[in-house]
Amino acid sequence: MGLLDKEFNDSNIVVAKMEDVMNWARLSSLWQLSFGLACCAIEMMAASASNYDFDRFGVMPRPTPRQADVIIISGTVTLKMATRIKRLYEQMPDPKYIISMGSCANTGGPYWEHGYHVLKGIDRIIPVDVYVPGCPPRPEALFEGLLKLQEKIRTETIRTKTKKIA
Amino acid sequence: MTAEEIYNLLKDNFGEAILEMVSNVPTEPIISVEPLQINLISQFLRDSNELQFDNLMNLSGVDDNNAEKTTNEDGSVSSNGGTLSVYYHLDSLNLKHKFTLKVSTKRDKPEVESVVNIWHSADWHEREAYDMFGIIFLNHPDLTRILMPYDWEGFPLRKDYENPEFYDGMRIPY
Numbered sequence: 001m002g003l004l005d006k007e008f009n010d011s012n013i014v015v016a017k018m019e020d021v022m023n024w025a026r027l028s029s030l031w032q033l034s035f036g037l038a039c040c041a042i043e044m045m046a047a048s049a050s051n052y053d054f055d056r057f058g059v060m061p062r063p064t065p066r067q068a069d070v071i072i073i074s075g076t077v078t079l080k081m082a083t084r085i086k087r088l089y090e091q092m093p094d095p096k097y098i099i100s101m102g103s104c105a106n107t108g109g110p111y112w113e114h115g116y117h118v119l120k121g122i123d124r125i126i127p128v129d130v131y132v133p134g135c136p137p138r139p140e141a142l143f144e145g146l147l148k149l150q151e152k153i154r155t156e157t158i159r160t161k162t163k164k165i166a
Numbered sequence: 167m168t169a170e171e172i173y174n175l176l177k178d179n180f181g182e183a184i185l186e187m188v189s190n191v192p193t194e195p196i197i198s199v200e201p202l203q204i205n206l207i208s209q210f211l212r213d214s215n216e217l218q219f220d221n222l223m224n225l226s227g228v229d230d231n232n233a234e235k236t237t238n239e240d241g242s243v244s245s246n247g248g249t250l251s252v253y254y255h256l257d258s259l260n261l262k263h264k265f266t267l268k269v270s271t272k273r274d275k276p277e278v279e280s281v282v283n284i285w286h287s288a289d290w291h292e293r294e295a296y297d298m299f300g301i302i303f304l305n306h307p308d309l310t311r312i313l314m315p316y317d318w319e320g321f322p323l324r325k326d327y328e329n330p331e332f333y334d335g336m337r338i339p340y
Contacts, residue, residue: 079333080315112340116322116329117314120340 019157026069026095027058027153030146033068033088034061038075040102040136047139057146065091070149072142073128076104076111077119089126097153099145100128103135110135167216169195169265175216180207194255194265201252201269205279205305211256211267212284222285223264224255227295229325233273245326248273250299254281271301280306298323 006012032054036044048054048061062068065088077085089096100122103109108120122128129152132145167175173187176197183203189195199207211219233248254267271278280303281288292303293312300321303309311318315334320327330338 079336079338082336083315083334108340116327116338119336120338124336 023154023156026156027150029058030070030097030149031062031068032059033065033071033092034063035071035088036074037077037081038104040074040105043136043139044072044074044101044142047142052139052143054143054146057143057150059146065089066093068092069095070097070099072099072101073105073122074101075136076109077122078117079119080117082119082122082125085122086125095156097129097149098122098126099130099132099142099149101132101134101142101145102137103133106131106133167261167263169197172217172263172265173197175214176207176210179210183207196253196266196268198268198270201271201278202304203279204254204267204269205281205284207267208254208281208284216261218258218260219256221257221259222254222281222287222291223257224253225281225288225291225295226253227251227299227301227323228253229273229299229323230270231325233326235326243326245273250276250301250324252278252295252301276301277304278302279304280309282306297321300324 036042046052048059054060059070065071069092071085071089071092073085089098100106104111104118105122108115108118111118112120119125130145130149132141134141137145169187169189173184173195176184176199180199180203183200184207185198185200187195187197211217228251230249230251233245235243235245237243249270250273251268251270255264256267257264269278276299278301280292282292282303283305289307290312292301292306293309295301296303296306296309297311297313298321310316314322318333319330332338
């Protein structure tokens with residue numbers, strides 16, 4: 001009756017929309033650029049480690065932007081680093097996604113007033129898909145952000161990269 | 167050796183170049199010296215048998231916040247005069263004594279001799295003091311910015327520093 005219980009005994013054909021299949025593939029193996037900035041990066045590493053296990057969502061770190069699908073901006077973005085982040089982002093192949101993790105990456109965080117050296121929000125230089133609040137956010141919060149991103153990718157079409165989701 | 171004894175010993179050897187000692191501070195006593203004599207004095211502090219200050223624990227720049235501030239007609243504040251200081255926290259691992267050395271230099275022409283050839287740990291500390299306060303360390307092997315980007319303008323920890331509007335096309339204020 002179903003597909004899974006038949007295993008490989010019969011020849012199976014699945015009919016699906018191209019978009020659905022592509023979106024499913026994309027959202028199930030989001031390779032993140034292994035790149036960390038500050039204390040948020042420690043939480044991001046904890047999310048990758050065995051207790052939280054980011055890999056069960058298909059997320060695994062890639063040490064090169066050429067093979068990465070998502071970049072997690074995990075920490076304070078100084079102006080000096082901002083120029084480097086922009087370059088990393090530009091080196092990633094499309095489709096590419098950005099998770100802004102923590103208060104610093106979202107808005108400048110505690111450096112919003114006197115941080116002469118801090119970029120007040122990564123969205124001033126690159127387009128952010130999901131903002132994760134917290135200082136720093138726990139791994140669970142980062143997972144919530146990732147699930148939101150997956151939800152976003154699920155609604156993509158070939159015509160528009162992202163549709164508004166509720 | 168107590169700071170008093172160190173002070174007297176330095177006074178005997180360098181006379182006028184040793185300015186004063188302040189001991190009623192919660193930290194180690196502070197001995198002020200001439201900024202353009204600091205290299206000679208440091209050499210003596212490290213190599214003298216009775217002192218053996220082989221460890222520069224920390225070196226930091228300070229804006230003494232003693233400049234004269236005048237408000238211009240357009241509301242901007244300009245500051246004249248005043249001093250920038252450099253503090254050297256010295257320690258002898260062998261003789262287990264320590265004290266703080268201080269030099270003050272004019273804010274308009276902040277020049278201090280480098281001590282990198284005596285304590286190598288001074289290298290990056292002096293670059294930081296240059297980066298943040300614009301203190302020029304004479305004879306430093308590579309006096310470039312260490313934290314801020316190379317093309318940054320101004321010295322951020324000076325009291326009269328004003329945050330720029332833009333850097334490299336990025337808006338800075340919130």
